[in-house]
Amino acid sequence: MPLDQLPTQARPREKLLARGPQALVDAELLALLLRTGTRERPVLQLAQALLDDFGGWAGLLKASMADLGRINGIGPAKRAEIAAVLEIARRSLLQQLAEAPVFDAPDAVRQFLRLKLGGLTHEVFAVLFLDAQHRLITMEEMFRGTLTQTSVYPREVVKRGLDLGAAAVILAHNHPSGVAEPSRADELLTQALKSALALVDMRVLDHLVVGAGEVTSMAERGLM
Numbered sequence: 255m256p257l258d259q260l261p262t263q264a265r266p267r268e269k270l271l272a273r274g275p276q277a278l279v280d281a282e283l284l285a286l287l288l289r290t291g292t293r294e295r296p297v298l299q300l301a302q303a304l305l306d307d308f309g310g311w312a313g314l315l316k317a318s319m320a321d322l323g324r325i326n327g328i329g330p331a332k333r334a335e336i337a338a339v340l341e342i343a344r345r346s347l348l349q350q351l352a353e354a355p356v357f358d359a360p361d362a363v364r365q366f367l368r369l370k371l372g373g374l375t376h377e378v379f380a381v382l383f384l385d386a387q388h389r390l391i392t393m394e395e396m397f398r399g400t401l402t403q404t405s406v407y408p409r410e411v412v413k414r415g416l417d418l419g420a421a422a423v424i425l426a427h428n429h430p431s432g433v434a435e436p437s438r439a440d441e442l443l444t445q446a447l448k449s450a451l452a453l454v455d456m457r458v459l460d461h462l463v464v465g466a467g468e469v470t471s472m473a474e475r476g477l478m
Contacts, residue, residue: 266278266282266283266285266286266298267286269282270282270286280301280305280310280311281298281301281302281305282298282301284301284304284305285297285298285300285301287332287335287336287339288300288301288304288328288332288335291327292326292327294326295326295327300327300328303325304325304328307325308321308373309373313373314336314340315340315343315344315369315372315373316373316374317336319333319334319337322336322337343369344366344369344370347362347365347366347369348366348390348393350362352389352390352391353389355387355388355389363382363424363462364462364469366393367380367426367462367464367469368464368467368469370393371426371427371428371464372428372464372465372466372467374428374430375430376398376399376430377398377399377427377428377429377430378395378397378398378427378428379395379396379397379398379406379425379426379427380393380394380395380396380425380426380427381393381394381396381411381414381415381423381424381425381426382423382424382425382426383414383415383418383420383423384420384421384422384423384424384459385419385420385421386421386422388421388422388459391418391419391420392418394414396410396411396414397410406443406447408446408447408449408450408451409450411423411447411450411451412450412451412453412454412456415451415454415456416454420456421455421456421457422456422457422458422459423451423456423457423458423459424458424459424460424461424462425444425447425458425460425461425462426461426462426463426464427440427461427462427463427464428463428464428465429463429464429465431465432465432466432467433465433466434463434464434465434466434468434469434470435463435465435470436461436463436470436472436475436477440461440463440472440477441472441477444458444461444472444477444478448478458478459473460472460473460474460478461473461477461478
């Protein structure tokens, strides 16, 4: 039903003000951002449909403006607001990683990678380049497609690390299947990159495998 027909204590804005944002379900949070629905779909129903269509927040974070525009009831103003809020989330995590050593904020690293890689339908190999204090310099998506030891070129990672003056890296890639389980090929690739980067005194601190809802650390698994 429309928000104005809900009991006051059940309306998302009043609920948030009384109990905090953590008390709201996903559709209620998104409904606050959308504010209005359509003649056919009240805002809560529109918000839930949007989350369902994109597979939750992870999919929404990967949605383009064109993707959002295909949803009935999501006009230019709503698309702009959604895109702005999602970009704020990404930039907030990036700022955390740039201001402190990454191992001071391991959850932020995982959250950021989930936002960037978790909803992709194709495989991406990314590198977080770090300075001598292990603060983030930048993260770059370096290779796409089916990733194997032969399709990821260590020399390109070494060259880019030298260009950036990086002292260490964290490797990351996603599994479009959604299962964040390192494979034997992932282990071989990690060793090849470690050997290449060691030649220029650049350490590989971890290799993170991103699934649909989790991120697995190969270092924590003892696979480094």
